[in-house]
Amino acid sequence: MTQLERLRYLVRGLAREQGIAEIPDDPAHLRALLRALMNVRRPAPIDGQWLAVQDEFLRLETVERGVVDGEALPAVPSDRRLVLWRGDITRLRVDAIVNAANSALLGCFHPNHGCIDNAIHSAAGLELREACRRLMDELGRPEPVGQAKVTPGFNLPARHVIHTVGPVVSGELTARHCEALARCYRACLAAAQKSGCRSIAFCCISTGEFHFPGESAARIAVETVRRELSKKPTVKRVIFNVFRPDDERFYRELLG
Structure with a gap:
């Protein structure tokens, strides 16, 4: 064919x-x-x-479309473990990419929606939704905010997808929102280490459909990852994957 x-x-x-x-x-x-x-x-x-x-x-x-080797991307000058890359996360060849999921954990059911959940499921194939269904059947309830579940990557270049549900911000940003987002990053890194991942690519969790302010989200992401990496020695490389110019600027200012 x-x-x-x-x-x-x-x-x-x-x-x-x-x-x-x-x-x-x-x-x-x-x-x-x-x-x-x-x-x-x-x-x-x-x-x-x-x-x-x-x-x-x-x-x-x-x-x-072109596969991007996560190991070949240059690290930021301030920390050889960290990478900032702007592009399509579904092109990255890494051990794991992070999906900003919703609490149903089955992907986005809105046809051709622009969210990252939709993009990842569409590129991985229908096997990913079925794998998520099995996880949710075992869980027996909606996925809580700030945890992480691991599935194979199926047709993605990434070996695994780590699914996490970030906080939804409606109105003023609170300390509770910030702590919930930090828990997402900690849970994903713990899941990566448990799965034997040396490299992981984070999307900008909660900053799209969940309306977490991008600058605050970037600060929480960088601070949490830097702090947690000392406790996760097997995770050697973290890629902060951004798609929008503003997010790239926020991370660039934080990472140097």
Whole structure:
């Protein structure tokens, strides 16, 4: 199969589940539809052949977008353990990337939404949602704020995804919000060490849909990670992954 043939096959399979008969011809529209259909699909068994085609499609798509080796990124001058990198976290080859999840821990069900939860699940494939479902079935309740759960990365370059639920800020930022965010970073680093990860890439937890002020979030992230790394000797490299120019500026000022 070519990539276009794989794309059509994948869209047809999910469209049948949703009762959608009309499939667009344009490749860009087809790709957007595939992501949307993956986003809205509830956790459920899926045909093994479909998954095999999905895995090959996503693997080749990742290669086309370009994999970024986290070990090759330059450290900041002030600390050889820390890296600041602006880009798409789903391109990073590291031991673990951090996903800013919601309390359901199943990913974002809004079609083609711009949140990092949606981006990570879309790039990893449907296996990630199923793995999260199994975790949530074992937990038996919504995931609390400030903890961390680990899954495989599936079709991501990263070996693992560490899922954490950050605090939601509505109104004034409080000390409770700040401590909850610090707990997220501590929990993720503890999960990374327990999973044998030498490298981990943090997104800007809670600063998007959860409205944590970016400058305060960056300060908490840097201070917490620096403090915790002395207790986590097996974690050798932490990448602060940013996407927006303002976040890059905040981290640049903090890291030197």
